[in-house]
Amino acid sequence: MKPKATVRAFLSYTFLAAASLVAVYPVLRVVGVSLRPGDRLLSTSLRIIPEGATLESYRVLLLEQPFLRWMLNSTLVALAVTLVGVSLASAAGYAFSRYRFRGRQSGLAGLLITQMFPITMLLLPLYVMLSKLGLVNTFAGLIVAYSATAMPFCVWQMKGFYDTIPTSLEEAAGLDGCTGPSAYFRVVLPLTLPGLAVTSLFTFMTAWSEYLVAAQLIHDQDLFTLPLGLKNFQSNMTTEWGLYAAGAMIVSLPAIAVFLAVSRWLVSGLTLGSVKG
Amino acid sequence: MSVLAGRRIPYLLIAPAAIVLLLVVLYPFGFNVVISFSNMSMRHFRDWSLVGLDQYRRVFEDPVFYGLLGKTALWTAVNLVAHVSLGILLAMVLNQNLKGRAVFRTLLILPWAVPQYITALTWRGLFHSEFGDINLMLTRWLHLPPVNWLKTLPGSFTACAVTNIWLGVPFMMIVALGGLQSIPRQLWEAADVDGASALRKFFHITLPLLKPVLIPAVVLGTIWTFNNLNVVWLVTNGGEPADQMHILVSYVYRSAFFLYRYAYAAALSMIIFLILLTLGMTFLKRSRVEAGGGV
């Protein structure tokens, strides 16, 4: 390897290592607290794995609390929101990207504008409206609320990705005898996978860890999503952070898993080069 | 033109998304507009009536407002610059053909994967003046005096900013990475052949091609940061020290839900909205002009 490249590689690794350490440290701290025995919460020890580390917190959490139920609920809601959000967003994004129609500019601007309103003020009227629709204390209500929250960003993202795919691709496919559905699925869709990946990741995360709306909307303990369960649960032990931290770790794992599953698409080396000329 | 022809098609494609959005956003928004012209508060909770521009006048006459505006502007600027620069930097480093970069990518994603309220509270703990890791590290390893983070305004601001930057960089990084993936390597290689420096490559190839993907993220990121209630509220435990560490949205939250000043909060929200609207539209117009009208 050329010396310049080695230096560069070295710097890159150092930088990445440092950044990763900063990224991971608070998470490690949570892991540490979740492993702490009993009530040793305020220590001046910087050890990540505390003395006498124990998995007791996890055991109590999984066996003595309806944690798995909350997990199921959150998964259900998050998947539904992702499905709805991504499909609606890719449809809309495609339209915004490929067509010039009346109301296009205002539509795009409108998407942006919906983000500008502080959510705090929407809580009360949102509840009133969902109440009128009979969606209080239902998953449907949550799904509707979350999908709408994630929508604008997703539409913008999908539109952006569609923008980077020249229409010449679809035309070229058409010239090759590949039209209609197969053109879309074989040519366009694979190229938007990075876009779909980011969009579904984002939607999933939004639904998975949202608290404010869920707390106001859900009144039935059987319907609790993870954030609600954790919070409700936090009350049980005003300072038993061990259990809370264990819960936090378990909540984070699926989110990380989803990311890993999706990250493949982020790395696929698709290029536009195939259509040169 | 595309494979799908037909004049009604775009509307059909957009319809489902539009319906959901209007349902969830339009009514609450309308409600707020109306309320902002009313006197809805504790004394007039169910029987409020319209009173014109009273609430707006109150907002502008409240000296707290201007301080909040300044804090919010500073907050947004600091966060945005950090998010974008760190995000792009990390994405670029990750985009190289390094062994084990998948591991780094996974680690760097963690701040985003762990739910916000957990990490915000964790960071609050890290900044604790006596038992928090940061001060412990400062005193033990660097032999510096401990900083009273959460009890002073600049300390509190820094704590919130660090937390929010930590939270927001992975997002920018992913977006930038996605954008970088779709830039064909040949472009950089061709530039190398021409003898271009790293800086020139960045400004003339990378950045312009990243723009279509970055711009939505940046615009939305700005808006979200401006309106970020969670981080500020959780890290400062609702405005500490002494109710000073507030940005506009957290103040709205406090006014509405803790002081029952719903109409006042609605007016303040409208003003926040109008500020963002103006900024957003101006920015978009300018970037549209730059990009040659092809948004």
Add this chain to the structure above:
Amino acid sequence: MSHPVRWIILFSLITAVMGPAFLSGCGTGGDDRPLSIWHQMEGEGKDVLQIQIERFMRSHPGREVTQLYKETEELRTHFQTAALAGSGADLVYGPADQVGPFEAMGLIRPLEDLVDLDSSDWAEGALVTYRGHLYQIGDRVGNHVALVYNRSLVSEPPKDSEALIRMGRELTRDPDGDGNPDRYALVWNYSEPFFFIPFLSGFGGWVMDAEAHPTLGTPEMEAALRFAHDLPARHKIAPLDADRETADALFKSGRAAMIINGSWAWGGYGKAGIDYGVARIPMIKETGLWPAPMVSAKGYSINVNVEGERLERALELLEFLTSEDVQLEFSRVLHTIPARISARQSPIVTQDEVLRQSLHQLEAGRPMPVVPEMRAIWDAMRPQYQSVMAGTKSPADAARDMQALAERKIAEMNE
């Protein structure tokens, strides 16, 4: 229309329609929905409540009751929103001071015509009235803070402030002399003015007068603030920084010998293995006054949206939950003081040392005002109190600012 478009649209519509298929739980529904209680009883309290609810359901077959815990502030916010929209819990349980705001917003029902009570059997403040109507029926009184001490570290709790400081100096230990004591004598919540009230009253001050005007800018307030500030800063017997969690954790881990905290937390100390005792907060030597913590009832109110047959059932539940048996059960587990005076004769109360001491402190206490202005006063006190404890503001400035801020907030609230 070509196939892919149809496919996309169909897919989108299907998923959007599938959403409502998740209609579980009860959105709208007739009056056969279970009765619901929203409360802020933590931990063990919640467990006791659940057991009582199950007892009720057994003796009233066919009646379903559910309970939901929410933190006090969240409880208030969520109930406000829900009740405004015509829904929300049937019974809402919380401290007496939630009555003022709820009444002002028209969210709870007056109860005096609906229940049959012998008011002489109820402790002062247990039947919460506001503006001439009964709005809340309490099941316990107290909610007051007291001095809690670790018996393995403190054999005899201090009787006055001088003894406190003297004892404190002995109890605070810093073996390795690094400026970070391994043990503090005393700790309390420096973030919430509620915990500061005993100091204020100990110096002869109070938060408001009979007309609900704030009385915060007084020399008594100044003296009290100075005293509270000096304990960590000058006498060094308390940590420099402590919020609710920190204080609790320090006491539970034996790193604080004494804590000023309320009865809601005592059960947790027992569970953490601390052999604790309860005593009156020490008398202030300079004034000769016993610090008077705020005392209030906690009880149930009924949502204004509940009517007809449902209201009848809700009242039955309310009567059950405030009956002597249930009150004594809470007393037994949580060491709370029952609202019914007749219940206080029970051995459960008379033979509980902790409860007796709690009652002793209660007798030196003062009722918490339930008027809505109280919230504005808390909000005005909170930032100043925090600043004084953090050392960033002088007691004189803080007292003056508190008063001005309180007056302004009350004006804003009443606009």
